[in-house]
Amino acid sequence: MGAARGLTDLTEREVGLFPEDEHLVPLEKGRSRRVGGWSGRRAWLVALVVAVVWALWSAGVGRRALVNPGGWTLMSRFWKAAVHPELSGAFLRTTWSATWTTIAFAVLGAALSVVIGCIGGVLTSETWWRRSRPGRAGAAHGVRPGWFAGRVLFGLPRGVHEAVWGLFLVHVLGRDPMVGVLAIAIPFGAITAKVYSELIDDSAQGPYDALRAAGAGRLSALVYAVFPRTLPDLVSYAFYRLECSVRSAVILGMIGAGGLGFQLSLSFQSLRYGEMWTLIYALVIVSALADLWGATLRRRGAPRLVRRSAAAGVVLVVASVVHLGPDLGRLVAGRTRSLLADLARDSWPPSLPAGGWAELGRQAVDTVQMSLLAIALASSLAILVAFVAARGGRTRARRLLATGARLLLLVTRAIPPPVWALLVLFVLFPGPLPGAVALGIYNFGILGRLTGEVVENLDPRPEAALRAIGAGGAQAFAYGVVPVAFARFAAYSLYRWEVAVRETVVVGVVGAGGLGRLLEQQRAAFDFNGMLGTVVALIVVSLVVDGISAWARRSLR
Amino acid sequence: MTLSRRRPRALVAVLALLVLAVAACGDDKPTTTAAGADGDATTTSTAAPDPNRVLKISAIPDQDPSKLTTINTAMAVYLSTALDRKVEYVPVTDYAASVSLFKTGDLDMVFFGGLTGVQARLQTPGAVLLAQRDIDDAFQTVFIANAGAKLAAVSDVKELAELKGKRFTFGSESSTSGRLMPEYFLDQAGLSSATDFSGPAGFSGSHDKTIDLVQAGTYDAGALNLQVWKKRKDAGTVDTTKVVELLVSPPYHDYHWMAGPDTDERFGAGFTARVSDALLALDYTNPTHAKLLDLYGAKKFIATSAGNYTEIEEIGRKLNLIAG
Structure with missing residues (x-):
């Protein structure tokens, strides 16, 4: 299996x-x-x-x-354009660069969510918070404040769509690729953390407990006893996240992050259906490749394929960083801190809309x-x-x-x-x-x-x-x-x-x-x-x- | 067993590479910043302004993006000559985003509408009004309808009451001529967009979209920027047998250029004044200038002041379009 x-x-x-x-x-x-x-x-x-x-x-x-019968002409014009995509050199160049932007957002978003997922997965797993003596395992879990805090911390971001994260982040980080990357990575990282914590807890506990009993620290016990066993599943899930990230990157693009989504909304606002179809074909190809990769990993799951995919993933991460050139300095800049403080001051306390509870x-x-x-x-x-x-x-x-x-x-x-x-x-x-x-x-x-x-x-x-x-x-x-x-x-x-x-x-x-x-x-x-x-x-x-x-x-x- | 013994090493290697890759972002920073000529929006220190800093201009996305690109690229070319600076047009996807990015310092100067201008000054205290077009101190909204909706052209705002029970669309939610003022005029006719239309009022997103959706019959009627309507009629890109004009509204103040509060700090002392002078110096008798002014549908740019938009701010607050 x-x-x-x-x-x-x-x-x-x-x-x-x-x-x-x-x-x-x-x-x-x-x-x-x-x-x-x-x-x-x-x-x-x-x-x-x-x-x-x-x-x-x-x-x-x-x-x-x-149903509005008057709209069929516009609708049919859109579908007819499917056979006449815009293929001028300039637009193909735009599409090419937009495609890489979307891929880069998806790759970095997924990669960061895997990093968050690894950390969060450990911190929200019962295995991590369990007392070292195996006999008391059942009694202890759920009451540990660390486990509970982890669950809440990594549970809440999931309820908020990537686009909403993006809208808030743009007020703090401005026009920087990190907005798109973090908007994907925060909610996806939280979901990944949940899945990873369950993978860790589901893996056989014997070797982990044995290492702990022999005096190993929690981290080394995890690295040597749990991770090797769960690695194929962890990687396979990471690639499932990549598939989802591609779709999110497109949606975030539409609200301003750039890439195929952004171009798609520009072309749509100008009602240039031919351009839209060029972009849609690019989207279909990217999405097909991501889905195919993930599905192949899940179907075959051979260790060698998993390792090669992980290595290819690392190469993609580096290429994406180079392509997007996120300004990491912004994350720690004084201006960012003051904008964050502004946002916090402006949004606290939450209030009801006009019209109240009703x-x-x-x-x-x-x-x-x-x-x-x-x-x-x-x-x-x-x-x-x-x-x-x-x-x-x-x-x-x-x-x-x-x-x-x-x-x-x-x-x-x-x-x-x-x-x-x-x-x-x-x-x-x-x-x-x-x-x-x-x-x-x-x-x-x-x-x-x-x-x-x-x-x-x-x-x-x-x-x-x-x-x-x-x-x-x-x-x-x-x-x-x-x-x-x-x-x-x-x-x-x-x-x-x-x-x-x-x-x-x-x-x-x-x-x-x-x-x-x-x-x-x-x-x-x-x-x-x-x-x-x-x-x-x-x-x-x-x-x-x-x-x-x-x-x-x-x-x- | 050999496999599972190898896996920890593979894992450690992958994790180490990931960490390195993330760390590498830091190393990449100086090169990418220079290559992207991205300026350094994050430092607002007292260091001497960088003479190579690019002036980033933008505009609220009120119409067809390709038209906006044409207009603003022409403006960028003019300003770069007049100011001897690199100028770049940065397109944005929605009105609110242009206000937000102006606040975060990513956009140096923006061609805002009346409402977005007020919002930008509230969000970014100290922002400077540069100039408005001659047409902006008496700007107008046009109400249009689908011919099939059997609505008659009217001559007074009060008569807009005929729109009761129809499907109606505004432009962008933050548009002055496509949302704020239409809502205000409807209010004068005794209508509320929240309750008096068939279904919720729509927000097409832009003035061009409003025309298209009314023409398609998706909405019975809509309201938009008179200038965009005239341009579309002149260009013949609207079917006037399907869309009819109902009313041209009374005038009000609208679009204007605005610069961020730290423009002088970023580009050198007196820079803000130079930009505003450059705009005011556009002269219709000069053929090159005339081409640019034609794109703006104007004969010249004129001075403006915050006082021109007090009424817009009041209406905005009344209609909950300005919070607080």
Whole structure:
């Protein structure tokens, strides 16, 4: 198994502030639950349907005109430009340099988040805080103040989207690449720390305890007993972070960090669709390479491949530093300190928006509804496409179809959500719906890929057994594949829902409402107290959603 | 077993390289700063100003970025000759970002709108007003509508009440002619953008986008900078059978150039005054100057003072566009 089990398990764990939910349930317990599990599943299904209908109703479906027929010409002009990308020498040079900027942001963001993850992973692991005598391990964990402080310190940054970090950081660091790098590294570092701490705790504790008992310090015990065993998983996860970083770097580019996202928003504002497509093709290529690299590591996970990838990663880090030339002096400059002090003074204490608690609550509900619609759309599409997109089709036609489906998924996740939002706005009237549809399309690209991997990694034996005893193709699929795949699909959809809640902040441009819209208004008015209040609300909403999602996943297991 | 014994070394090597790579950033700094001619925005000490420091100019992104690049590159060329300095145009993605980057000292002078100018002075105390265009002391907003929305052209702000129940879009949230003043005029017509439109009011992002979205029928009506509207009509890039003019608003003060408070410190004593003189010296009878002024839609630049924007500040505070 080793690294091959990879992403499937890792991303399921990458959730919430509720680590206790995520430890593997012993098999017996899981089985006994499943007997009575159907009523639990049905309850969740009913809740889901009710929630989605409620969200649709709030978005105005069935109550007012939603589709704008006048916008189809603009929309079709955009799609027609796909075959006429701008290929002039000057623009190709712009695209080339922008591509490297985006890669550099992604690489440095991911690298720094791995550094933060390594430190934070150790500091938030139970292994680190456990007393040296193994016998008392269970009794001690959870009450150690250091462990608790670590959990909180590394838990909070996750609730805030990279774009929001970027908006705050720009006030302190100004126009410097470190803004983009840190905006990725802070939230991603916190997520990495959580996953790494669980990898450390999940690794067999025997060798670690033995070294500790023999008098080794905590750090050397970790380095010699835990890290070698977990290294393939650590590296494999680092590359998963790189894939996510590429997408974040594009979004951050759109809000001013530079690179492909920045060029894309400039070209869109000028309605130069040919240029947009050149940039989109560059994005698709970068995103495909990052995804391919990560997926190969997860599938094969051979130690040599892991080592070579890590070495290549280091080379990329150095190249990225040279390309971006971040001014590290700024991090410690007196001006930065005084700007930070200004920001802290201006934003403390957090305050309510105009309209008070009622307004904040209304926007929070809008945010949740938008994310629900987005994820409902994304998972329905993803489930449809996952079986088509999975590798390993038996006929040539199947394989061709699978390639086409994977390409579709690649394009949908390579185009950043704000661009989808503006495109959708051509044909849908403004409101929460275009925002939800945009997030839905983008998350469909991500979910479709993850669920496709699930299908590829499915145990083929139940289906084969059913076929062997004479079941037809459809029957074997319905009874041999669907039940197993369903749990994984549900887990991924729930996990993606948590991410979608945070992503709602980047589609505020379309009048989508929600806390992201509110944050944007407050930013335009330089209402820092209000912004901090809204960010706190965003964190609370994402904690609540994480909690519901963890609860649902547990009862679906 | 040999593998697992090798892994710690590989790990240590990788970590060591990562640390080295991060440390190397520090070593890289002097070279990249020089190569990027990035100046050193972080030092505001009393050291003598660097004669090679690049003057960074910018403008709020109120219209098509390619047009902004044309206008501001022309201005950069003019200023670099007039001031004998390297001048660089730095594009930004949104209005608020231009105010923030002005505060952090990354932009030396910015062509702000009325509202962003007030915000910039509140964020950056001591900022200096340089000049405004002749058209800016009587700037106007135009209200437009999609022909299909069956809205009639009106002659008085009060008659904008006909927009009740329609889908309406502003430009950027921080725009003076596309948000602040339209909101103020709507208020005079007894409308509130929060409650009286069908659905929430939109924010297209820029004046050009407002035209496009009203033309596409995404919104029934919108409000924007009269100058951009005229330019688009002259250029023939708007379909006037689909978009109609409703009302041209009463005049108010708008765009102006502003320099940061430490400009003299960074570029030498008297530099701020030289920049403002250079702007005021633009003369329409000089053909080279006329070309630049045409890009700005102006005949000349004139002096301005903070007092011109008191009304804008009051409206901004009333509409919660200026906090505190």
